[in-house]
Structure formats: structure tokens, C-alpha cells
Amino acid sequence: MENQLLASIEAEVSVIGGVLVSPIAFSEVSAIVSAGDFSKELHRRIFAAMAAMDAAGQPIDVLTIAEWMESKGTLQDGDWGYIGAAARDTPSAANVLAYARIVRDRARRRELIQLGTDLQSWAMQDDAEKALAKLKSAIDAVADAAGLESGLVPIKTLLPVVVNEIDQRFEGIAPKGSPTGLADLDVKTGGLKPGKLYLVAGRPAMGKSVIGLQIAARVVGDGGKAAYFTAEMPNAEQVERLVANVGNIDLGALQTGKLGDEQWSRLTSAVTSLSAAKLWFDETGSPLLSDILSKARRLKRREGKIDLVVVDHAGLVEAGGENRQNAQSTVARALKGLAKELSCPVIALVQLSRKLEERVDKRPMLSDLRDSGEWEQSADVVAMLYRDEIYNPDSPDKDCAELLIRKHRGGVLGIIPLRFLGQYSRFESMAGGLPSWDLPTPTKRNHRGIDL
Structure with missing residues (x-):
């Protein structure tokens, strides 16, 4: 004993x-x-x-x-x-x-x-x-x-740091995160911040990969360095989408090769611009979590810094033979740890449970996250994509999307209206809100037939 x-x-x-x-x-x-x-x-x-x-x-x-x-x-x-x-x-x-x-x-x-x-x-x-x-x-x-x-730090050491940050906010010179390229999202979140885990969730065809790739393009376009891990789409297909986004070229024209003179000119300009970008892709199918972490660490050691890591989609990442629920918990914690270790934002794209489609209102909620509640706990920001036209062909919000901020640690929640330009593989900020927001609210009648 x-x-x-x-x-x-x-x-x-x-x-x-x-x-x-x-x-x-x-x-x-x-x-x-x-x-x-x-x-x-x-x-x-x-x-x-x-x-x-x-x-x-x-x-x-x-x-x-x-x-x-x-x-x-x-x-x-x-x-x-x-x-x-x-x-x-x-x-x-x-x-x-x-x-x-x-x-x-x-x-x-x-x-x-x-x-x-x-x-x-x-x-x-x-x-x-x-x-x-x-x-x-x-x-x-x-x-x-x-x-x-x-990990214990005396409050006397922390107070000057906090006061300095408050003073910078007062002077309007507080450091901001990296822009996402979506102005309303940046206003709500302050941009992408080092050490934070951002979760972008949605059902298939909502545009998760589009928004992940678009944000990566903005980061490298501003001179940053980014790694994009994809388990669903070949590297060449991702780059083709990126060319459409950056060059404002119809994706269908790129896929068929039927480009006009102006489109060829835009293609040349986009390729020239992207050639200088510090953006790396990895298309490993069913990637191992350990491989993603090792590759991201090696990239930082080689490049000196890394400004963004995107994992698309994180639900396909394997974590050493554990059952799916335990594996996803491990992946969520590890990606949060990676963000802190590399001092850069990490964006994880995940798919939501199909059970939400059984509801009348199919806008996603935190409870729709699949397999593990650890995503909800580990993520600093949870943004969920919803496009009404996927479920309602006659929707007044055609070619529009809602980015629902369902969790924001230390920040505000809300709905960000976006315009979806599928032909350019791009989302854009949308001034004035969605078309459906301007529709009159149906009147209600009480049992005596009086409008309320």
C-alpha cells in the first residue's frame, strides 16, 4: 500500500x-x-x-x-x-x-x-x-x-495594462484586430484578434467555405500570412474560387473557360496580385489534428509569424481514434490552444445538425452545434450563417444571408445582413438590412375582428 x-x-x-x-x-x-x-x-x-x-x-x-x-x-x-x-x-x-x-x-x-x-x-x-x-x-x-x-499575476501588475487600454480607447487609438473585409462584422467584433477561436457554422450550401476563404484573402491582401486547411475541396478548386473573388470574375466563366477580353484582363490582374500573397493551402482528406497543429507550428517557425489559420471543416478532423464526440471536444480545445500558442486568430468552419431543418424557423442556434458542446465553450465568437432562399425559393431575401452572432465573449450579439454573390464566391456587407425587414408586419385580429 x-x-x-x-x-x-x-x-x-x-x-x-x-x-x-x-x-x-x-x-x-x-x-x-x-x-x-x-x-x-x-x-x-x-x-x-x-x-x-x-x-x-x-x-x-x-x-x-x-x-x-x-x-x-x-x-x-x-x-x-x-x-x-x-x-x-x-x-x-x-x-x-x-x-x-x-x-x-x-x-x-x-x-x-x-x-x-x-x-x-x-x-x-x-x-x-x-x-x-x-x-x-x-x-x-x-x-x-x-x-x-x-499563472498567478498580482493585480498591481495588471492595473497599468488595463488603464492603458482604457486610455487608448478614449483617444481612439486602441489596437484593432485584423479586418475581415465585412465592415459590419468588424464593427461588432473589432476584427480578428490574436489568440481567439472563431467558429463559423451552418448547414451545407450556406457559404461557410466562401466566407472562410474570403476572410483569408483579406488578411493576406493586407500583407498578412495565413494557412488554410481544407478537408472537403481540392486546393485548385479553392484557388479558382479565390481568383473569382479577388478578380470579380464569374466563377462559371472560369469553370468553362469562356472568358471575354475584360474577364481575361481581370484574371491576369487577380493572378498577379495573388502570386505575391503569403497564403498556404493543405487539402488533406480526413486530416489528423496532430498534423494540422504540427504544420501550423512549423509554418510559424519558418515564417516568423502567422496571422490566421482556417480549418475547413473542423468536423472532419480526426483526433487519434477517439469516438466522434470526444474527438470533437479534443479538436475544439486544441484549436483554441493553437490560437493562443501562435498568437493568431483561428477560424474553424463546422457543419450544424440537420435537426434544425425540422423546425419552422430554421435559423440556427447554439444547440444545433453537432457532436460536442465543447465548440460552444471553447470558441470566443460563434457566427452562424443562414440563407432563407435555401429553404424558401420565393423568399424576399434572395441572394442575401444572415450572419447570426450567437456567442461573443465580452462583446455584443446580433444579426449581420449580408449580400451573397455566388457567381463571385463572395459575401458583401449590406447597408439598410435585408429586404424582408422592410416588409409590413401582418396585422392580427382579435376574436371580434378588430385590427391590432
Whole structure:
């Protein structure tokens, strides 16, 4: 029983196996434990290798970690089989964070026991004042290792930052986020801000990809750098849409090749403009979350900064063999973490549940988010697209759309009217609101036939 309180080999194996089963979990696990927290020397070597590989942007699995350890001279006889068994005997990473906390708890207990032994030695060798000073220093070290004070910032440090921001707002010089190209959206949200996760949701054919690509085009058009991960559409098709958007060229003409002289001129201008853009595409089908994170990190290391990441659509991203609900929760948390890590906005495009189509009013709500409530929790802004003409062919709002801001952390909610120019693969701000907003409200009659 005493040994179990000081070390849990089972929990250590489960942590290592959990990371091997779901490598994306490493970022969260490493925030809880470090290699030194493992009691078994082999486990320390394996976890240290995982940390080094993650820092280098290398994929983590049984083969790659064994080869990494071998290249560093830390792989010993029998280690490869042990690593494989850890992965094989761990069916899921669902509880890996709980196991990591057990490992951390046992490590802190061992440190406290060692502290008791050291205190006895100090009391025998030093005077009381020196022994107490050593004890205080040692306790602080254990507390720091336990993360008891990590992230704590005194209010005295924060107040000048807040006052400076208030002063900048008063002077009208407060820093703004990157423009999206949709003026009314920028007014409501203040533009795209670093470290924020933006969710654009809608049913099929509403225009999620159009708006994601359009915002990316605006960011790079302003001199920024962006990465666009797409699981649904080939890169060439995305670029064709982008050319139509930037060049104001009918997409149908581009697809048939039947362009007039003016359209050829616009095509040349658009291609020249886009050739200088710092925009990267990745069209991997059913992409792994770990791949998206690694590629985004490598791009930032190579380019020095990145101004936007778009994932289209995030519902198709796989997260290491977990069931769909757990996987989507992992994806949501990881993309929010990526936004903070890279200090850039991340836009995730997601599809809504078809159950909303059973309602009379099919405008989407937060409860229509599929598979996981984690999207609602992790996102800073949730914007939902609705085009009435998809459901009502005779709609007065033909070629129009509503962008419904259903969640805005620290900001206002509302409806942003947009004009949809499908032939140019573009949305535009719409002054004055939707046509249906100007229609008279039907009069109601009471039971005596009097207009109300």
C-alpha cells in the first residue's frame, strides 16, 4: 500500500500509452507532468523523448519514438517492445489527463518524503534558523513544481495594462484586430484578434467555405500570412474560387473557360496580385489534428509569424481514434490552444445538425452545434450563417444571408445582413438590412375582428 502511494506504475504506463494512442493529447498532458515526475527510469526516458519530438514538430507514435530514442542513444534492449505494449494495452486516451494527475500527485508525495528526510539532516547539522530557511526554500520548490503558483499575476501588475487600454480607447487609438473585409462584422467584433477561436457554422450550401476563404484573402491582401486547411475541396478548386473573388470574375466563366477580353484582363490582374500573397493551402482528406497543429507550428517557425489559420471543416478532423464526440471536444480545445500558442486568430468552419431543418424557423442556434458542446465553450465568437432562399425559393431575401452572432465573449450579439454573390464566391456587407425587414408586419385580429 505504501509503495502505491509513492508511485503508480499503472498510471505512468497509461499516460505513455494514452499519448501513443492519441498524440494530440501530449500538449495537455505535458502541462500536468514532466519527465522527472515518472518514478520508473524507462518512463522518464520515453516521456523526455516525447517532449523533445513535440518541440521539434515530429509525429509521435511507437515507431517514430523508438527511432528517435535510438538516434539519441537512449534506447536500450527491450525498450521497443515495452513501448509497443504500452500502446497496445491502452485502448483509449479518454482518461489520460486523470492518469497524468495521479503521476504528478505521486511525484509530489515522493518530494515531500524526501523533504522530511532532508529536514532531519538539516536539523542535525545546522542551527534552527538555517534549517528553517532551507525548509522554506525546499517547500517553495515543491510548490512551484506542483504548479500551485503558475499563472498567478498580482493585480498591481495588471492595473497599468488595463488603464492603458482604457486610455487608448478614449483617444481612439486602441489596437484593432485584423479586418475581415465585412465592415459590419468588424464593427461588432473589432476584427480578428490574436489568440481567439472563431467558429463559423451552418448547414451545407450556406457559404461557410466562401466566407472562410474570403476572410483569408483579406488578411493576406493586407500583407498578412495565413494557412488554410481544407478537408472537403481540392486546393485548385479553392484557388479558382479565390481568383473569382479577388478578380470579380464569374466563377462559371472560369469553370468553362469562356472568358471575354475584360474577364481575361481581370484574371491576369487577380493572378498577379495573388502570386505575391503569403497564403498556404493543405487539402488533406480526413486530416489528423496532430498534423494540422504540427504544420501550423512549423509554418510559424519558418515564417516568423502567422496571422490566421482556417480549418475547413473542423468536423472532419480526426483526433487519434477517439469516438466522434470526444474527438470533437479534443479538436475544439486544441484549436483554441493553437490560437493562443501562435498568437493568431483561428477560424474553424463546422457543419450544424440537420435537426434544425425540422423546425419552422430554421435559423440556427447554439444547440444545433453537432457532436460536442465543447465548440460552444471553447470558441470566443460563434457566427452562424443562414440563407432563407435555401429553404424558401420565393423568399424576399434572395441572394442575401444572415450572419447570426450567437456567442461573443465580452462583446455584443446580433444579426449581420449580408449580400451573397455566388457567381463571385463572395459575401458583401449590406447597408439598410435585408429586404424582408422592410416588409409590413401582418396585422392580427382579435376574436371580434378588430385590427391590432
